[in-house]
Structures are given as structure tokens and as C-alpha cells.
Amino acid sequence: MARLAKVGIIGAGWPGSAHARGYQAAGGYELYAVADLIPARREELVKQFAIEKQYASAEELIEDKFIDVVSLCVPNHLHAPLAVAALRAGKHVVCETPPAMSAGEVRRMGHAAEKSGKTLLFALQRRFGGCEQAARQAVAKGLLGQVYHVRAAWMRTRGVPSGTGWYTHREQSGGGAMADLGMQMLDIAWDLLGNPVPQTVFAAGHNSLCPRIDGKFEVEEAGTSLIRFEGGKCLELSAAWAINQPPQQHGAVCRACGTQGALEVYTQDGAVLYRDFDQIGKCKAIALKGPKMIHHGAMMRHLKECMLGKGKPQTGAERAAILMEMMQAIYKSMETGKSANV
Ligand SMILES: NC(=O)c1ccc[n+]([C@@H]2O[C@H](COP(=O)([O-])OP(=O)(O)OC[C@H]3O[C@@H](n4cnc5c(N)ncnc54)[C@H](O)[C@@H]3O)[C@@H](O)[C@H]2O)c1
Structure with missing residues (x-):
């Protein structure tokens, strides 16, 4: 890349600043613009990363002809x-996760x-952690020979995300803990299994603690599922x-x-391999040593x-659509109490 790629970040909450730090660490980018509906949030990012431009809405930032990459x-x-x-x-677009509200939406994005011939990368950033990269390698x-079983869980004792109030509203989030934390773990676990074709899912959701705190809680606070694949x-x-679990869990x-x-x-x-x-x-x-x-x-x-055409997105639309199909089957099974086909 002869010149630095100009970045525009839409949404200046925690992931917005995490993306900004990521661009800085990777090098080759200029943090150029930020958009957020909340002035204080975008100003904070402007100050922290010496960003040149700020916009009051996503639409205005997208119209800026100088921007090469957008973080959503x-x-x-x-x-x-x-x-x-x-x-x-x-x-080019880096889109936060869960990728969208349905597999159909992800395909439209794809x-x-x-x-446009541009890169679309879903920010399943956990897969880029040191342990996760070492495990995949x-x-x-x-x-490990043929991996046939993976157990993956992300269990917060207390950690309902608040954001700007949308996480617990199904029409804006698409789901609760499973869509939010489970999606990142599903991405890693499916990779470790060798990305086999998913067939059926059995799942259950729980709402035992949170409704007592907030009557409007529309999504599951916790969930569990078993996904069966071809073979x-x-x-x-x-x-x-x-x-409710002891703190060490x-x-x-x-x-x-x-x-x-x-x-x-x-x-x-870090990641540990067991053999012999x-x-x-x-x-x-x-x-195992991580990078x-x-x-x-x-x-x-x-x-x-990917932008330079030297590789394909690890988490592009094709993969994200299948992850969403599995997630949709999880929610269908939670709702019906029966197994669901993917
Ligand atoms: N990958 C991760 O580890 C990780 C962690 C946290 C959140 N996320 C994901 O990041 C996304 C954002 O989550 P969050 O916790 O920052 O939510 P949030 O509610 O805290 O922040 C979202 C921001 O987007 C802004 N916004 C909304 N509509 C806008 C528009 N039209 N134009 C400009 N700004 C607009 C809001 O003002 C708000 O500041 C979600 O998809 C979430 O699932 C990912």
C-alpha cells in the first residue's frame, strides 16, 4: 500500500476504540474519521486517537469519499x-459480531x-488471540489426529452488556448470551473441528436471574446447545x-x-496440547507458543x-452465513424444545 488507508469508525463504544487500537498496532492505516449519534462518545475517540473528522451519523461518514475502510x-x-x-x-468493511440478524442478511452483505470487489471481514476477534491461533495451528x-468433539463455553458470572440499551431487546440484538458470547466461541470451536457440515442442533435457554432485575429482559441470559455435524x-x-457459579469458573x-x-x-x-x-x-x-x-x-x-488481494477473509460472508444458520437453529430449538435442522 503506497499510502495509508483512511479508516472511518462508526460507533464509538468499547469495540470502536478496540478497532482503533488494532489499526494502530497493525500499521498502514490512518485513523481519519468517527461517527456516533452521541457527541461525547465520538469526541472521546477523536481526543484519544487524534482523529481528524467527526460525523453525527453513519450515513454522513459513509458519504466521505476519502475513506477507504469502515469499521462498523x-x-x-x-x-x-x-x-x-x-x-x-x-x-472495505470490518463488521462487528454477531454478523447480522440472519443468515439471509449476511448473504446480502456478501x-x-x-x-463492489471490496473486502468484508466480520470481527470475530477472539480467533486472533494468542491461545486461539496456537490451537488452530x-x-x-x-x-490431534481427527478432532471429533469440542466443548466450548464462555460463562460470565455477572456480565450482562449494557451498551446503549439495545442488547436485551430481541429486535435489535437478535439474541442474548448465545448470540453475543456464544457466536465467538462457535467460530473457534467449529474451526477446531475442521468446519464440518452442521446438521442438527438441540438447545435450551435460561432466564433465571436477570428478569428479577429488569422486567423487560427479552433474550436468554444463558444458553446451552449440542450441535451435531456430518460424520x-x-x-x-x-x-x-x-x-450462579464459583468465581474461578x-x-x-x-x-x-x-x-x-x-x-x-x-x-x-496459554493453549496446551496433550499427546501420547x-x-x-x-x-x-x-x-503451545502463540504469535x-x-x-x-x-x-x-x-x-x-485481504485489501491488498494477498488473502481471503478468514471470517467472510460465506463462513459467517453458516455460523448464523447454526445460531438460528439454536434459537429455533430453544423456542420449540425440539431439535432443529441447520
Ligand atoms: N467483538 C467483541 O468482542 C465485541 C465486544 C463488544 C461489542 N461487540 C459488538 O459491537 C457492536 C456494538 O456494541 P457496543 O457494546 O459498542 O454497543 P453500544 O450501544 O455501547 O454502542 C453502539 C454505538 O453505536 C452508535 N450508533 C448507533 N446507531 C448509529 C448510527 N446510525 N450512526 C452512528 N452511530 C450510531 C451509538 O450511538 C452507540 O454509541 C455490537 O454488534 C456488539 O455485539 C463486539
């Missing part, structure tokens, strides 16, 4: 319309990207914004089991490669 850090129901508008205006090298591989996926778990080994993604020592199991299950533990560039910095570096 807005409530979920706005992802599809704003991504399509930005792609049509000739911008078509807009194809038509171990699986890709075949160190019998399976994935246990759980997520919680609020659950707060956080993420991801364990993969293969024909020749196992993997624990989150430990105090004997008859009684004793095995050798090997701590130096991680999280949003690694994600924005990957974006740069």
Missing part, C-alpha cells in the same frame, strides 16, 4: 444495512462485497451473561478431543492482506 461497531440490527451501504460506496498440523462430530456450546473454556490428542485452549500457560495417551489416560502436556501479534492488531493486519 453499531448495534446488531444495523450491521446489514450499514455494511451494504458502505460496500456500495466503495469502502453479495454487496462481491459486487496445532490442529492444522494434525497434532458424527459434535460440539457442546454454552454461554452466559449471568449464572467465570470465563472461557474450550477443549478439543481428537483421535491422537487433546487440546485445552485456555489455561494459565496411555491405556489409563496418562499423557504428555505441551504448552506476537494478537487480537485486534492481528485482525487488522489480516484485513490489510
